[in-house]
Amino acid sequence: MSSLEAVVRELRWSSVRTSAIRYLLHALLAASAWVLAVLLASRLMPIEQVVRIAAYGIPIAFAAVAVAWIATRPRPAQLMRAADLRLGLKERLSTAWERRGLAGPMDGPLRRDALEKAARAKLSAAFPVGARRHEVLLTAAVAVTAIGLILLPNPMDQVLSQRRADRAAQSRAATAVGAAQKKLAAASSPAPVDPQVQKILQDTTAKISTAPDPRTALQAITPAEQQLLQLTDPQTPARASSAQNLANNLAGTNAGKSASQAISASPSQGAQAIRQLASQLQSLSPQDRAELAKALAAAAQQAKDPQMAASLQQASSALQSGDLGAAALALNDVAGQLDSLQQQENTNQEVASAINGLEAARQQLAGQADRDSGTSPSGASASGSPSAAATGTGSGNGNGNGNGTQPGNGNGNGNGTGNGNGSGGTGGQGTQGSGAGQGNAAASTERVYVPGQPVPGQSETDPAPLGPGQDVPLTPYTQVVQAYQQAALDASDQSLIPGSERDLIRAYFSSLGEQPAP
Amino acid sequence: MIAEEPRIDPTRVTELAQSLEAELARLIVGQKELVRDTVIALIAGGHMLLEGVPGLGKTVLVRALGQSLRLSFARIQFTPDLMPADIVGTNVIHEEKGRREFHYQAGPLFANLVLADEINRATPKTQSALLEAMQERTVTVGTQTRPLPVPFFVLATQNPIELEGTYPLPEAQLDRFFFKALVPFPSEAELLEIARRTTGNSLPKLAPVADAEAILAAQEVAREVPIAEHVLAYAGRLIISTHPARTEIDRVRKYVRYGASPRGLQTLVLAGKVRALLEGRYNVAFDDLDAVAHAALRHRIFMQFEAEADEVTSDQIIDEILEKTDKAKAAG
Structure with missing residues (x-):
């Protein structure tokens, strides 16, 4: 050995080699411990992207250990001291290095003596290569445990998949509302309330998107629908009915036939036709005037809108008295009311479209909320054939349910939406529901959907008169009670419902069936 | 950088010690550790307290040392009636040509090697006179202070039994001894060898292997032996560990009344240096400190009464301190 520096170099290389193996083991231990900790945590709480989190920790653990390795690398004096102790050099090297x-007077002999002894010793033996047994065992134990946890099923996976499904359902619901919003924005003749409708839909979309779960998101829809309904005029049905009655009465007159057709086509066209009729009163024959006055009087009598009734009555009276100017003036009032009706119908149509969008969102969220509640068992298949047709305002919703025939019981829901124009479109076909179960999934659920199975005799294309402002048509309950009863009894067959409760349900529907039809 | 050369070759010190030990071994049977400690104390320039029952060769050892070193030798038998003047000397009236004047008559302390036999039998006053001379290496009689010859090496003996009528050395006085060596009873084989050597007509005649000058040079060289910082720190930790208030060793806290003084550290380091030279090394190792720890510290650790009751000795305490003081920790 030529110099103490050469000794240090050799010792350093030996130390680096030994400590690298030891620190590599430490890095493996740290990485395994990290993965194990993440896996354990993922079993206690739902953690998204467990694999990614665990994977990110591995290089960080290696980097941290590498930094520790570099930071704790021994100084030359430490190397010499360790070599002295481990090789039995009696502190020669460390003393010589310290006094280099x-x-x-003693330093020369000391240095020579130290180098001589170092040359005889095997310096690499000061830092033997190898790992400590307990560290190897600990690392192996942690790694095996981590691998075991990876292979074993994680109960939190179900929670995570439900959470993902929740987010997807909320996203679809928000998209549905957003689509309705875009459609309204793209309309050629926006209603006066369009900005308010847009605002309501926008707020609802935001609430659905940010809601923690579909059930909470559902709570945003009903208030939005109520806000939208407040934008409509409750007098519109009466005015529309009055306009239709006017059209019907005018259809039987020579002078008012074209006006009748125009009113039937649309209130705005009707208004134009009535104004034209008012301007042509002078040219009508007395017989036509009398006929027209009679029709107007009849329409006035049938009109549910008092304002229109007054105008029609005024026009009829003026015609009968020969005051053509007053009659024209009254008819112009009627035309103005028809224009107003047109605007109201536009508003209602826009509100209806918005509500349809919200209903589509509701179906998405409700389905997922039901699945979250555990009401959607799996196994058997069920199919539904929902349908709805829209007429008048051109929008419609459909619902369908099916029952599984496989062993076990299952229920499925299908929803469909559709929009039409003019004479109305056909409602969308509901997607086929699916569901089944092992017969024990009727856990407590907050929302119970009464299945909307097609009533016998009611075809899918039956028009559903859901025009804006019109009441939802009622179906005699005698036509639906059997389907409802069947659905309720099917649901009650779930094992979690006690037998006494099933009897109660059966008794309830039996008592309904005994009552005379209204 | 030109290294300063030692005044004498360090190997000469090793050779001197080895030849001295070999020469003593011709007369002293066994007792290698005792001989080694004696040589270390001699080269370190310290004084030594030998404790052992009578007849173990303490006096023979000192006498043999005097013969081997060509040094003046004096033996003082300490008794209760021994006065300080009996050892340091006194002024006596001297008459010459009809004229009387005081003349200083040196005591037996004026020798290179002094055997203070059964030191604990003298009164504290006389003990103090000796110990002061040991510390100051001078004696003061009247108004005059006279230096003692160099090298000046006192070997005091005391008997651990028959303590009645003795004056045990106080702690402060004990601290002045460099080493305290226990003279063990010889083994059976050694006993037989003693009998063979000492019951014949002729006793071995020892040849001097060094003189005062060589001893002084060796003392100087010994102090040049370097000690690394971490080894020195280890020595410091050993001393700290003897103090009940500062140690983490339970038995020290329980049984030790006072720990070793800073003079104990000086002794430990200096003795370690000499031992390193005797081992043919030019630096102090942990082993050197461990080897001299008992002799250097056993008389500097003062035990509680509980220790006596539980038959715990200072040597046992030192063993535990050596065992529990981590050298690897000191090495960093």
């Missing part, structure tokens, strides 16, 4: 810059 000094020139005392």
Whole structure:
């Protein structure tokens, strides 16, 4: 050995080699411990992207250990001291290294003695290569445990998949509302309330998107629908009915036939036709005037809108008295009311479209909320054939349910939406529901959907008169009670419903069936 | 950088010690540790307290040392009636040509090697006179202070039994001894060898292997032996560990009344240096400190009464301190 520096170099290389193996083991231990901790945590709480989190920790663990390795690398004096102790060099190297810059009377002999002894010793033996047994065992134990946890099923996976399904359902619901919003924005003749409708839909979309779960998101829809309904005029049905009665009465007159057709086509066309009729009163024959006055009087009598009734009555009276100017003036009032009706119908149509969008969102969220509640068992298949047709305002909703025939019981829901124009479109076909179960999934659910199975005799294309402002048509309950009863009894067959409760349900529907039809 | 050369070759010190030990071994049977400690104390320039029952060769050892070193030798038998003047000397009236004047008559302390036999039998006053001379290496009689010859090496003995009528050395006085060596009873084989050597007509005649000058040079060289910082720190930790208030060793806290003084550290380091030279090394190792720890510290650790009751000795305490003081920790 030529110099103490050469000794240090050799010791350093040996130390680096040994510590690298030891620190590599530490890094493996740290990485395994990290993965194990993440896996354990993922079993206690739902954690998204467990694999990614675990994977990110591995290089970080290696980097941290590498930094520790570099930071704790021994100084030359430490190397010499360790070599002295491990090789039995009696502190020769460390003393010589410590005094390498000094020139005392003993330093020369000391240095020679130290180098001589170092040359005889196997310096690499000061830092033997190898890992500590307990560290290897600990690392192996942690790694095996981590692998075991990876292979075993994680109960939190179901929670995560439900959470993902929740987010997807909320996203679809928000998309549905957003689509309705875009459609309204793209309309050629926006209603006066369009900005308010847009605002309501926008707020609802935001609430659905940010809601923690579909059930909470559902709570945003009903208030939005109520806000939308407040934008409509409750007098519109009466005015529309009055306009239709006017059209019907005018259809029987020579002078008012064209006006009748125009009113039937649309209130705005009707208004134009009535104004034209008012301007042509002078040219009508007395017989036509009398006929027209009679029709107007009849329409006035049938009109549910008092304002229109007054105008029609005024026009009829003026015609009968020969005051053509007053009659024209009254007819112009009627035309103005028809224009107003047109605007109201536009508003109602826009509100209806918005509500349809919200209903589509509701179906998405409700389905997922039901699945979250555990009401959607799996196994058997069920199919539904929902349908709805829209007429008048051109929008419609459909619902369908099916029952599984496989062993076990299952229920499925299908929803469909559709929009039409003019004479109305056909409602969308509901998607086929699916569901089944092992017969024990009728856990408590907050929302119970009464299945909307097609009533016998009611075809899918039956028009559903859901025009804006019109009441939802009622179906005699005698036509639906059997389907409802069947659905309720099917649901009650779920094992979680006690037998006494099933009897109660059966008794309830039996008592309904005994009552005379209204 | 030109290294300063030692005044004498360090190997000469090793050779001197080895030849001295070999020469003593011709007369002293066994007792290698005792001989080694004696040589270390001699080269370190310290004084030594030998404790052992009578007849174990303490006096023979000192006498043999005097013969081997060509040094003046004096033996003082300490008794209760021994006065300080009996050892340091006194002024006596001297008459010459009809004229009387005081003349200083040196005591037996004026020798290179002094055997203070059964030191604990003298009164504290006389003990103090000796110990002061040991510390100051001078004696003061009247108004005059006279230096003692160099090298000046006192070997005091005391008997651990028959303590009635003795004056045990106080702690402060004990601290002045460099080493306290226990003279063990020889083994059976050694006993037989003693009998063979000492019951014949002729006793071995020892040849001097060094003189005062060589001893002084060796003392100087010994102090040049370097000690690394971490080894020195280890020595410091050993001393700290003897103090009940500062140690983490339970038995020290329980049984030790006072720990070793800073002079104990000085002794430990200096003795370690000499031992390193005797081992043919030019630096102090942990082993050197461990080897001299008992002799250097056993008389500097003062035990509680509980220790006596539980038959715990200072040597046992030192063993535990050595065992529990981590050298690897000191090495960093």
